[in-house]
Amino acid sequence: MKLRRIAAFGPAFVVALALLALWEVYVRSGIVTQSVLPSPLAVVQALVDRSDALFAETVQTLLETLLGIVVATVLGLLLALALGLSSLVRQALYPLLVVSQTVPLVALAPLLLIWFGYDIQPKIVLVTLYCFFPITVACADALLSVDPDLIRLLQSMRASNWQILWMVRLPAALPAFFSGLRIAATYSVTGAIVGEYVGAERGLGIYMVKAVNAHATAAVFAAIVITSLLSLFLFVLVSFIERLALPWHQRTLPGRFGQQPERA
Amino acid sequence: MNPGYKLSLRGVTRSFRSGKRTVEVLSSIDMDVRKGAFVTLIGPSGCGKSTLFNIIAGLDVPSSGTVAIDGDAESPRAGRSGYMLQQPLLLPWRTVEENILLGPEVRREARQQAREEARELMKRFGLAEFAQQYPATLSGGMKQRVALLRTVLFNRSFLLLDEPLGALDALTRLSLQMWLLDLWQSFQSSVLFITHDVREALLLSDRIYVLSARPARILRVVDVDLPRPRRQEHLAEARALQLERELLSLLLKEQPV
Numbered sequence: 001m002k003l004r005r006i007a008a009f010g011p012a013f014v015v016a017l018a019l020l021a022l023w024e025v026y027v028r029s030g031i032v033t034q035s036v037l038p039s040p041l042a043v044v045q046a047l048v049d050r051s052d053a054l055f056a057e058t059v060q061t062l063l064e065t066l067l068g069i070v071v072a073t074v075l076g077l078l079l080a081l082a083l084g085l086s087s088l089v090r091q092a093l094y095p096l097l098v099v100s101q102t103v104p105l106v107a108l109a110p111l112l113l114i115w116f117g118y119d120i121q122p123k124i125v126l127v128t129l130y131c132f133f134p135i136t137v138a139c140a141d142a143l144l145s146v147d148p149d150l151i152r153l154l155q156s157m158r159a160s161n162w163q164i165l166w167m168v169r170l171p172a173a174l175p176a177f178f179s180g181l182r183i184a185a186t187y188s189v190t191g192a193i194v195g196e197y198v199g200a201e202r203g204l205g206i207y208m209v210k211a212v213n214a215h216a217t218a219a220v221f222a223a224i225v226i227t228s229l230l231s232l233f234l235f236v237l238v239s240f241i242e243r244l245a246l247p248w249h250q251r252t253l254p255g256r257f258g259q260q261p262e263r264a
Numbered sequence: 265m266n267p268g269y270k271l272s273l274r275g276v277t278r279s280f281r282s283g284k285r286t287v288e289v290l291s292s293i294d295m296d297v298r299k300g301a302f303v304t305l306i307g308p309s310g311c312g313k314s315t316l317f318n319i320i321a322g323l324d325v326p327s328s329g330t331v332a333i334d335g336d337a338e339s340p341r342a343g344r345s346g347y348m349l350q351q352p353l354l355l356p357w358r359t360v361e362e363n364i365l366l367g368p369e370v371r372r373e374a375r376q377q378a379r380e381e382a383r384e385l386m387k388r389f390g391l392a393e394f395a396q397q398y399p400a401t402l403s404g405g406m407k408q409r410v411a412l413l414r415t416v417l418f419n420r421s422f423l424l425l426d427e428p429l430g431a432l433d434a435l436t437r438l439s440l441q442m443w444l445l446d447l448w449q450s451f452q453s454s455v456l457f458i459t460h461d462v463r464e465a466l467l468l469s470d471r472i473y474v475l476s477a478r479p480a481r482i483l484r485v486v487d488v489d490l491p492r493p494r495r496q497e498h499l500a501e502a503r504a505l506q507l508e509r510e511l512l513s514l515l516l517k518e519q520p521v
Contacts, residue, residue, distance in 0.1 A: 149350075156323055156343070156345075157347075157366070158322075159370045167366070174357070
């Protein structure tokens, strides 16, 4: 089972390798210089050479990202509860929430710097802004779309509204919460990088800016690679937590787990 | 009110506003369920049987008339019957055992005692080996058994069962009918049951109320005088066949073409 799931990535892996090889050949043929477009192997070299510095920057970026996700999760859940449980709140806030997503967050980044300074706070705020929306919308929709018959069943047992929330609505919304969190996790690193880009003491974002200014393009690519790996890592982490937290849900995911007949 | 009755309905009507018109769904229903009796409602689809159940379960109020459970027409009715809606409505995040324990949990009863009772029931009614499984892994018939046990553990004295066997294939259905009779006899429950199936009604019931098309009124009350404990063979007897013909012809007249 496990082997087959890994094997499913085979075709994508082959295509990626082929593209990287093409890139390597293209740069080595001398059409562009390494300082304009470093070859993949040069990027790997940069990753090794600068590993100490990159590690320190990565820790900073990861810290900002995780703190932002935590704040976004708490805010998103509270907001989703308010939206999901009160039609008045829903009518008042839902349209505003949607409109808020049309604001280009990149443009907000320098303003946040003015308001909060160069320290970690504006980065956390930016990550939060990137992350809270998918969490909020996924959870609020799930709270609203609970099977009304389930709620009638609990009402016929004379359950209180708190019991209905705790025993039915919240657990029913958990899979959607994790879907939202997975999307948020992939956005989150971008949020931190953008925050650092406009001004920071440390972090992968400001590292990229400095590397660009020094024409150290291989170092820029190295930082980009780490950024992608961070996003991927967070995505996998959320999926892992979800599998631990919702053992009942995997079995019902279509086409991913256990749906195909096991072959001995 | 007669103290021997679990449920008494007198002149129960229900109408809904739909725009400017008023739609009458239930029209002056009188009905009694003796304690320990198995009583079935049978009638055309959409005639208002589920509305009646919602009223008895305390999820809806009648437009006029009285509903008395155990002779009490005043107290709120929610929680005084075990209501099983059409689908099994198991909570997918709870194991079979935790689903069955939903009722005691809502009532905040002592956990350990409820758990022991639930285990006893699961053993007695053939669900013990599934106790720790999630509903997604169960067959339709098994889900229905779990839902029935959950209903019984919530309130064994009075069960409202809204077409609990309707969605099952014929064989599963037969075995669940006998299972349900066994359950009913061991708890001496009073049961009010909805079905579309005349033979099912005859197999299970002491009394059958035949309802008309909407607005529902009672067309006929049939006391089923077949012997107990009931078995499939009883349906082949002359008396059963006569009742079956009678009921079918009544229902066919009510069926919209």
